[in-house]
Each structure stands twice: as structure tokens, then as C-alpha cells.
Amino acid sequence: MFAEREGGGGGAGEAGGAGGPQPPPGAARMGSSEEDKGLVAKTLAGDRDAFGTLVERYAAQARRVARAVLGDPDDADDAAQDGFLSALVKLAQYDTHRPFGPWLMRIVANAATDRRRRRSVRQAEPLDPSLVGGGPRPDAVAMRNELGARLRTALGELSERRRTAVVLFDVEGYSHAEIAGILGIPEGTVRSEVFHARRRLRTLLADWKEQAR
Amino acid sequence: MKDSQEFDHRPDPELGAALRAALEPKDDQQVFVARVMAQYKRAWDRASVPTLDVLASWFRPGIAAAVAALILGFVFGRTMLTPAPASIDAAMAPLEGPGLAALVTAPDPPDASVVFSSLVDQR
Numbered sequence: 001m002f003a004e005r006e007g008g009g010g011g012a013g014e015a016g017g018a019g020g021p022q023p024p025p026g027a028a029r030m031g032s033s034e035e036d037k038g039l040v041a042k043t044l045a046g047d048r049d050a051f052g053t054l055v056e057r058y059a060a061q062a063r064r065v066a067r068a069v070l071g072d073p074d075d076a077d078d079a080a081q082d083g084f085l086s087a088l089v090k091l092a093q094y095d096t097h098r099p100f101g102p103w104l105m106r107i108v109a110n111a112a113t114d115r116r117r118r119r120s121v122r123q124a125e126p127l128d129p130s131l132v133g134g135g136p137r138p139d140a141v142a143m144r145n146e147l148g149a150r151l152r153t154a155l156g157e158l159s160e161r162r163r164t165a166v167v168l169f170d171v172e173g174y175s176h177a178e179i180a181g182i183l184g185i186p187e188g189t190v191r192s193e194v195f196h197a198r199r200r201l202r203t204l205l206a207d208w209k210e211q212a213r
Numbered sequence: 214m215k216d217s218q219e220f221d222h223r224p225d226p227e228l229g230a231a232l233r234a235a236l237e238p239k240d241d242q243q244v245f246v247a248r249v250m251a252q253y254k255r256a257w258d259r260a261s262v263p264t265l266d267v268l269a270s271w272f273r274p275g276i277a278a279a280v281a282a283l284i285l286g287f288v289f290g291r292t293m294l295t296p297a298p299a300s301i302d303a304a305m306a307p308l309e310g311p312g313l314a315a316l317v318t319a320p321d322p323p324d325a326s327v328v329f330s331s332l333v334d335q336r
Binding site: 046048051052055056059060063064067068073077080081084085086088089090091092144147148149151152155166167169170171173176191198201202205 | 232238239248
């Protein structure tokens with residue numbers, strides 16, 4: 001299970017080169033930090049709709065992160081739901097000086113890890129054999145589906161921590177420091193995990209592009 | 214996409230987009246939101262119970278159980294560890310051989326080695 005300490009690293013800046021860190025497309029910050037804090041305060045005061053807004057903001061991100069951990073989309077949704085409800089129960093413990101997203105994602109990732117451990121048999125998402133062989137690709141949708149299936153399989157071959165780290169970094173746009181807080185590991189380890197995951201996934205992506213030509 | 218050997222502090226937009234598409238839920242997000250909100254009240258009720266109340270509810274039976282355990286432990290310990298008072302007859306009874314009382318009351322003078330061995334046995 002990931003670390004239980006509070007806060008997610010506080011969004012420390014990264015030495016990201018000349019332009020600094022650049023948010024990926026559709027990055028993690030679903031709403032501003034201040035908006036999130038306002039919604040948290042309203043939720044704590046008993047405002048059901050405020051909690052609903054938080055769920056809407058972070059639902060897609062939570063489901064993706066849970067799926068990165070679990071693989072199976074149904075299990076992932078169950079874990080994401082557990083994470084949101086657990087966050088509601090623990091909301092009074094949330095430190096409003098820290099960003100809400102990493103705090104929530106740590107709870108979601110922990111819920112997904114718990115669920116994964118409870119599964120007696122690992123249910124890896126089966127890959128359509130026709131896709132592995134690089135069979136006919138009738139249209140762009142099929143090609144995208146094929147790439148998605150290959151990426152999910154490749155993610156499944158990575159360690160849980162490695163795939164969660166790369167998804168949090170490249171998909172959700174969290175900084176290394178924030179991911180370190182979410183996963184409860186040193187920032188240097190996060191960098192290493194992201195580096196190794198990327199190397200594997202980029203190779204796969206390059207091969208697929210080569211085949212698609 | 215960047216060189217896979219390159220260590221980069223910045224997110225990779227191309228890889229990120231591909232991963233996002235691979236992990237994106239296919240169904241309507243609102244269905245999921247509704248599913249979570251259906252459990253709102255139960256979770257809120259759990260959240261609303263102050264921690265101190267929970268601790269206090271554990272505290273009272275805990276004290277009662279600790280007191281009961283102490284009393285039981287005291288009674289049991291006293292019963293098991295305190296030796297029963299020995300009567301004078303029992304103290305004088307021989308473990309083996311004639312014993313001190315028989316030697317003292319005998320008409321003939323006792324053999325000294327028997328007396329000493331009897332006294333040592335009594336210890």
C-alpha cells in the first residue's frame with residue numbers, strides 16, 4: 001500500500017529546464033487549488049452538492065489512476081468509488097495548505113492497491129490475439145484500440161509502482177515531488193520509475209508507429 | 214516522442230495522450246458520479262461521528278474490562294501463589310525414616326548421624 005502520510009508533497013517545483021515543468025494535455029489540475037479548498041470547506045459543512053462537484057472534477061483522473069493500478073476497468077471503478085468515499089470520511093484530516101489532488105489520488109491509489117491485494121487471482125486484461133500479430137487494421141478507431149490494448153498490456157507488465165508513477169506524471173501531470181508524496185517514496189525513486197516505464201512504453205509506441213506506416 | 218534514453222523532467226505529451234486514451238473509461242462519467250453519490254449519506258454518517266466519541270465509547274467498556282481483569286488476576290494470584298500454613302505436626306512429620314519427633318521421644322540415645330541427617334532433611 002502506498003504511504004499514509006498526509007499531503008502530497010505540496011506541488012514543489014521541478015528543475016524542468018528553461019521553460020520549467022509543462023502541464024500535459026488535460027493535466028491533473030481539474031480546478032484551481034482555491035476552488036478545491038472552497039468545495040472541501042462546503043463539503044465539511046454538509047454541502048452534498050459541493051462533494052458532488054469534487055467527484056465530477058476528479059472522477060476521470062481517479063478512474064484512470066485506479067485502472068493503472070488494477071488493469072480491469074470494473075475493479076478500477078470500484079476502487080475509485082472506494083477512494084472518493086474514503087476521502088469523504090477522512091476529509092476533516094485534509095490539510096488545506098496542501099493541494100487537494102495529490103491527497104485524493106493517494107487515497108484512490110491506496111484503495112486500488114488494497115483491492116488488488118484482495119484479489120485472489122490476478123485478472124490481467126486479456127489481449128486480443130489478433131492484435132498481437134499486427135493483423136488487419138480497418139480504420140483509425142481500430143488502430144487506436146489496438147494501441148490502447150498494447151499500452152495496457154505493457155503497463156500490466158510493469159510493476160505497480162512504476163506504472164502508477166508514469167501515469168501520474170505523463171497522464172495526470174503531477175510533479176515528481178507530488179508523486180513522491182502520493183506513493184510515499186523518495187523523489188529520486190519516482191524519477192527512476194518514470195524513466196524506466198517511459199523507456200518501455202516509448203519503445204512500444206515507436207514500434208507501433210513503425211508498423212502503422 | 215522523445216528519445217527513450219533521455220532523462221526528462223517534463224511530461225511527454227505524446228506518450229501521455231496515448232496512455233490517457235488507453236486508460237480512459239468508455240462509459241459516461243455521470244454514471245460513475247451518480248454511483249458515488251448514491252453512497253454519500255452512508256459515508257457522511259461515518260464521517261460525522263466525532264473521533265472522540267468513538268474513543269470514549271471504547272474507553273468505558275475498556276475501563277470496566279481492565280478493572281475486572283485486575284480483580285480476577287489478584288484473586289487468582291493469591292490463591293495460587295500463597296502457600297498453605299503448615300501445622301506443627303506436618304512440620305514435624307518425617308519425610309522418610311523415623312523423623313525428629315521419634316528421635317526426641319526415643320528411650321535410647323539416638324545415633325548422632327541419624328539426628329543430623331534428620332535435621333538436614335527437615336530443611
